[in-house]
Amino acid sequence: MFLRFLDKFEEIFISLLMIAAVLIIFVSVTQRYSVSLLADMVAWSRAHEYQQMSSMFRSAYRSVVSVNMLWAQELCIYLFVWMAKFGAAYGVRTGIHVGVDVLVNAVSPGKRKVLIVISLLGGALFTALVAWIGGSFVYGISQTAQVSADLEVPVWIVYLAVPAGSALMCFRFLQALYAFLNKGEYEHEEPGEEWLDDMRKDGESA
Numbered sequence: 001m002f003l004r005f006l007d008k009f010e011e012i013f014i015s016l017l018m019i020a021a022v023l024i025i026f027v028s029v030t031q032r033y034s035v036s037l038l039a040d041m042v043a044w045s046r047a048h049e050y051q052q053m054s055s056m057f058r059s060a061y062r063s064v065v066s067v068n069m070l071w072a073q074e075l076c077i078y079l080f081v082w083m084a085k086f087g088a089a090y091g092v093r094t095g096i097h098v099g100v101d102v103l104v105n106a107v108s109p110g111k112r113k114v115l116i117v118i119s120l121l122g123g124a125l126f127t128a129l130v131a132w133i134g135g136s137f138v139y140g141i142s143q144t145a146q147v148s149a150d151l152e153v154p155v156w157i158v159y160l161a162v163p164a165g166s167a168l169m170c171f172r173f174l175q176a177l178y179a180f181l182n183k184g185e186y187e188h189e190e191p192g193e194e195w196l197d198d199m200r201k202d203g204e205s206a
Contacts, residue, residue: 003175010090010168017083021076028072034064071150078148078158085165092123092172116180124173127166134163 038061045054090096107115142156 007093010086010093014083014086014090017079017086021079021083024072024076024079028069031064031067031069035061038064074148074150078151078161081158082161082165085161086168089165089168089172092169092176117177120173120177120180124170124177127170127173131163131166131170134159134166138163 038057041057042054042061045051045057138156138159141159142154146155147153148155148158
């Protein structure tokens, strides 16, 4: 039950971060080009002495310029940082990370199992170490009053992505190791597999 909730939360969280980043970028770019376009329209209407149109474009220009989007770039960077860290954990679960398995496939099945166990343990230990160091750093920086440049939010919120995402990656490595030791095969869940299974079951029951 907990694993299913964690899997869905992971997928929904990453999707929401991606959607938010795309929308913010779209709005920011639209606002930037709108300012340039309205400035050209003001100049054009003045040059042709269209006073009413010039007044209308100036009013629209002031309204668009007054919208402060300086925070958009910073927020998108933070969203992508969180998305990258949780996306890495998702990659461990679904097996979409790029890997070189020439050595693993070249050895005998017995040695192959040992190599896979070592690689999974190595991944778990490394990510656990990163989570520990990152957590210590976040704790230290949370004791300060440092805030980001544009959003002015505590910077520890941004850096929290490192220990949180690394801890989740460590859990995914251990989960993969547990499944491998039980089944004897290194299998990965296909992206969206559980949701597809639920949809198939709902369709069959209907």
